[in-house]
Amino acid sequence: MITFLIRRLLFMVVTVIFISMISFVLIELPPGSALDAKLQQFRSRGLNVTSDVVKSLEERYGINDPIYKKYWKWISHAVYGDFGQSFYLDQPVSSLIGSRIWFSIGMSTAALLFAWLVAIPVGVYSATHRNSLPDYLITVMQFLGVAIPEFLLAIVLMFIASWYFGVEVGVLYSKQYRDAPWSFGKLLDLLSHLWLPVVVIGTHSTAWLTRVMRANLLDVMGAQYVQTARSKGLGERAVVWKHAVRNALHPLVMALGATLPALISGEVIVSIVLNLPTTGPLYVQALINKDMYLAITFLLFLSILLVVGNLLADLALAWLDPRVRLE
């Protein structure tokens, strides 16, 4: 187990290094930089920007350096937690990202838990009541759940919430708690605003995991050991939950690797629609404004989130299934 862990950790570090390079090149390479926007800002304020000023600014920010030099400059500071400066917002990137990335992690994790909590029982029901009316309904819902883009679901739910229930959407706290210090009431209030985005982010994965769960359980239910359990005279509930479901869960853990990118992508776009203070809105804004360091760092952190998630999934699988460790 230890060697498995070490090998996976080493591989993860290498992956993250490569991701940082790719992110840097993808975002840095196209022409134009936030400096142009900055100069535009100066000019519109009526400041006279001479070519000398432009040149000294370019020198200061290293605009004309070759890309490997820029990358080295950035990464050698980044390992100490200094991810550069946001040109557009005039703040260090690390302070902008710090609180937002935790929100993103929290939302994605909550959405994942939601997906699992719904997908497992629904999938089990669907498989054990195969070809019944509820099974067909669940199947249709699965197809729709995968077909509806997250941002659309967010819009529609937002529409329903404010049209029929008069719920305030697009905010995290009700008015009375907005500037209040942390308390139990504030936490409850936050949770009451967060369930909608969590459900929206999780829907896609829920639909998909339900399908995986149903297929797995159907496979396992045909196995001989399940037949043996039945012929021992065990109740159907014990056969399903104690014998079959346990073995049908492995592919669900393996599916984590495919679920996490969807959750993170979903989190980005849903938070834009619902205007939540997570990574999404700031990331897209940074991309549009060519605020390079902010965008690069966001992309890097979202990827790290994914890589770490995958590592945890692998570890969980290795713990569940000893065969994996030997590979």
Next chain:
Amino acid sequence: MATVEAVAASQASASTKIAEDVSQWTLMRWRFARNRLSLFGLIVLIILYLVAAIAPFLAPYPYNAIDTEYIHTPPTPVRFLNGQLSICPLTQFMRDFRWEYTEDCDRAVPIEFMVRGHPYTIFGVPFETHLFGVTQLPPPKTTPVRKPEAKADDPLAAFMGSSGESTMADATQPPRVFLLGSDIQGRDMLSRILEGSRISLTIGLVGVALSVVLGAVLGTASGYLGGLFDDLVQRFIEIIQSMPTLPLWAAIAAALPPTMPVPQRYFLITIILSFVSWTGLARQVRGKVMGYSSLDYIAAARLAGCSHMRIILTHMLPNASSHIIVVSTLAVPSAILGETALSFLGLGMLPPAVSWGVLLRDAQQIQSILLHPWLLIPALPIIITVTCYQFLGDGLRDAADPYSG
């Protein structure tokens, strides 16, 4: 019903013919035809693509025709008056800082079919005929139009005369028919959705086609050659796959300058979409090819002195082709959703180009949808398309392996 009979016939012939040599593709076709849901998906998709092909014929107006007298009109109700399908002319009022419309059904005008309208071309052939439209002028006003009661304290109403009635009551133009409402510039939503289908339906398809080429070539090479090349390709794929898809797409798409002409942007977006989706395909093809290379018939081909190229092209790819088709069909919906999401964020297609994602940008503000719910209609074709592709892909996946259960 014809299809059901055909299926029954094919199954009947299957039992007699099965002893003879039936090709694998025929088996797959039979098996596919048995799956009603995927057949349904295929038929709906064919209809959708036909509609996109003749979009300007079905659209009553040019998709970019602006008309400020019809800002945010709700879907025009179609009525059955005087023995024919008709619509009633509208009168525009400003009330509470919003445009409101009242109908005047005494002056209804009929909807005509196969009418002459704005010129357009389909595949380079010029046409002027449209499926439907309204060309007749309404009869002159006889009774005063019913006005909604303006609030006494509405300063704008006071400012604009009695209730801000516009002059279009004595129209010199035929009234407009907006079956799905109009947007903030008075453009017909139906015409825009039809026009948008041309980009939205094809961009994912072209994107996946590109990634099929890339994925099949790199996947086969990687599986067949093995060694260092295989290692490099596999590590590269792993790294791409360990970056979240949408943020990655967004990062690349943000590099495209916003002033780029539409066809160029379209093509570059397809490349961006395929940049991620080829990885999954390459993996699958690689697995298949590695499986084949240990089989006897490949060894036989090698012994017979076939070149590597010939083994790959005539022995391996045809065998993997059904698998490639399935994987790529399942990749199309995510490419379509990708374009929609990017356009919705303002990073994909940009106005004046029209795609379903671009149209949904108008529905981004909750206030806007609460007042004008018809702005959400472009969502329906997206959901229908993606669902049908899933049905189709599911059926193809089952059919691709006709020898199992």
